[in-house]
Amino acid sequence: MMAFPPFRRPCGISQQRTAMAATSPTGAPPRSGVAVDPALIDDLVAASRILAAEGVLDGYGHVSMRHPGNPERYLMSRSLAPALVTAEDIMELDLDSNPVDARGRTMFRERFIHGMIFKARPDVMAVVHSHSPAVIPFGITPVPMKPTFHMAGFLYQEPPVFEIRDVAGWTNMLITDNRLGAALADTLGQNPVALMRGHGNVVVGPSVPIAVFRAIYTEVNARLQAAAIAIGGPINYISAEEGAARDKVERDVGRAWELWKRKALGK
Ligand SMILES: [Zn+2]
16 A cells, blocks of 8 residues: 555656756756645645735735655745635745746745745744744844743744845845845854844744644734733743643644644635
């Protein structure tokens, strides 16, 4: 019995090494990775829709996963509103964010965020970039994000703030090339979350469900922390010890993931 169901053609990813491929800056066409389990493509599609349904992504933002069969590639949707993503829209890119088989599809302008994080962090299997609104104030004020409750225990590693002005001066705020993507990955360091001043945040994880879980609870935590600050007085945050202990339990996100996925895919 096979470990995975056989590859189905309509997943939108070229499995033919002879397929038309875009040319990388070095002149060599990036070659396709191996076949992808359709269930994993479904997870990536679900992630996009879940994050839209939970208010982390709106018409913008994106989620990606490292290619399960080739760590030098990653998978993400063509440029599309996250709630509309289907398996047909998933593209394969190399870590410099060149498409393997563009077929005329438009790509996200900020895809360099994903490629450069996958390049810098071999442990990362999924990346979420969002403009999730409640998080924005913590990137533009001196107040650091801290975990207010157990679901956001992973925030015990205080999210650093990426300042694009330090890297590129006055810009349009977008991460539109590999130099900016690498600078953002450098700010992220070994953390699960980095804020982007006046823009949004990036959240990473060792799997798609954990990255989605963290992106959702980063947004929820921001709302709760702002509420606690508004109430006033000293705030009794989750400690680093408690957060680290909770982070281990968080790795079991299966129950929430199945619920979110079912709702998002309408199954
Ligand atoms: Zn953005």
